[in-house]
Amino acid sequence: MKRINKYLSLALVAVFLLGGCAHYSTDFNALLGTNISDLKKARADGKVEIFPLTCDAAFDKVTMILENNRLVIFQANREKRYIVAMGFPKQTDTTRVGIFFESLPDNKTKITLSSLSSTALVKAGALIFGELQK
Secondary structure: OHHHHHHHHHHHHHHHHHOOOOOOOOOHHHHHOOOOHHHHHHHHHOEEEEEOOOHHHHHHHHHHHHHHOOOEEEEEEOOOOEEEEEOOOOOOOOOEEEEEEEEEOOOEEEEEEEEOOHHHHHHHHHHHHHHHHO
């Protein structure tokens, strides 16, 4: 009987903890720090340039620019056409800059930079767009 009461008590505790009126949606990417939805939303206020490069060539050049400047490539996805970089000068180490690539006709690529930090966005634009314009 004691064993049944123990299991019944555990079941009731589980119902109260796991049940209830509130619904929690767990975004595992947010928990892991890999969610880029905030950077996608910030594209509306981002910096945009168009370059006479294919999307793959632009992706490779931006990757090389980031590596040559010892910046951290936090995430990169060639198929989804984005890079998330961190480590821009005089920024908190965790300040992220999203770099989004959009293929255009005539082998051109639109590159959009976004960040929740306006100073990181200015620094990223000067560095990345400046190097690509050379």
